[in-house]
Amino acid sequence: MITPAAVAGLLELARLLHQQVPKTGVQLVAYASEEPPFFRSDEMGSAVHAASLERPVKLMIALEMIGYYDSAPGSQDYPYPAMSWLYPDRGDFIAVVGKMQDINAVRQVKATLLSSRYLSVYSMNAPGFIPGIDFSDHLNYWQHDIPAVMITDTAFYRNKQYHLPGDTADRLNYQKMAQVVDGVINLLYNSK
Template identity: 50%
Template sequence: MLFRLLLPLLLLAAPVLAQTPAQPTAADTARLRRHLVALTTTPEPRNYQHLASLNQAADYIKDELAAAGGRPTEQPYEVQGQTYRNVLAHFGPETGPRLIIGAHYDVCGEQPGADDNGTGVAALLELARLLGGQPALPYRIDLVAYTLEEPPFFRTPQMGSYVHAAALHAAGVPVRGMVALEMLGYYDDRKGSQKYPVGPLKWVYGSRGNYVAVAQKFGNGRFGRQFARRYKTAAGLPVKRFKAPAWLPGIDFSDHLNYWHFGYPAVLLTDTAFYRNKSYHQPTDTLARLDMRRLGLAVDALLAVVRQPDS
């Protein structure tokens, strides 16, 4: 009798339960591929000399961040009479110290830039989708797509990441730390496929290019140690942790260097770029050479880390 009385209530509740969306917890490799196709098929390579194609990429990024549930804004600035723009969106609480996760969307020269840095941007956009599906986040996370990382602007105040970091510093914004996503899609399991700035490092880290690296300089503080440890624990693929002087070639070869300049702790998440991928800055840096499965695993580990509160 009790079951007969409860049955109508259960039937009424069933549609409500069925409509509750599942919380996304894993990267979608099809979406990662779609982002890479969009970024690598602009009419001209997305570099500073082809502003229309660079803006097409920026528009795509902004639309995807909005679709993910972020609140996208732009940070325009002028260089040599042209307007370039960073694209930003934030997730989680409005206030409090924030985590910055960024990737540059421009390329060097006349090449498609699938790994450099299409994979970093694709990872950023897929992370945005996953963050948008979280019921709550422990702190504010700002996702930033930077312009003008590549030469001739690298190591100058015209870099998009320099403009962003300088603005945070000028406004006194508290920053927990920064993660630069720089080339995350190329892997090679063969012996001898991984090179290093100093030859003997291969005896410590191995000669196979099958891992993601978390690189940071000495004195990078608690944030860097905690991020590297948590990322390695969460990852479904091998992770190597590098800590070295900032002068070691490659340690500061991306947007994180500008956050160091303003005193913010920052790490580089990468497939090690030219130390592994011989198509770096070449026309052969194409989607066909990339591993979507392992790119997805790199994003999954990143989501697992940023969902954790400070300990």
């Protein structure tokens, strides 16, 4: 997790969880060192955390980029042009992404996010060779056979200012960010 939007989402989750504790255990974890030269290394914060877990983990949810939305036609790109036949050309949705083995987890997260009726949600289960499927901290949990999904606005496939000086707070959609957090908190409260 590297984005201020994801950190804000995590802090709001912490506030809500403090008000009402869910039935199942929840760990909120923020990681440093997700970017190069640490990305995909043993020093990556999520790699250290995933390796340290001793008790069974039901699901890891990575809040990646969750705040940039663009409803203009053609604002959404994909790693492969053919994907535009299956997914919208407008970047006004949130995506739930996981590997093939995590199809049930992706479906559960997507269904809960959709239950808010305010978010447009798309999902993808794909093999690791699809670019972007493993571009966040959840990849390190897969290495330990822990189900993990990423909730993302698709980062640079949508936000052309991603990691550039124009990637500023005034370009975030705070209402959509709050809806994502509401969906995640509902998932945590209703998990069995």
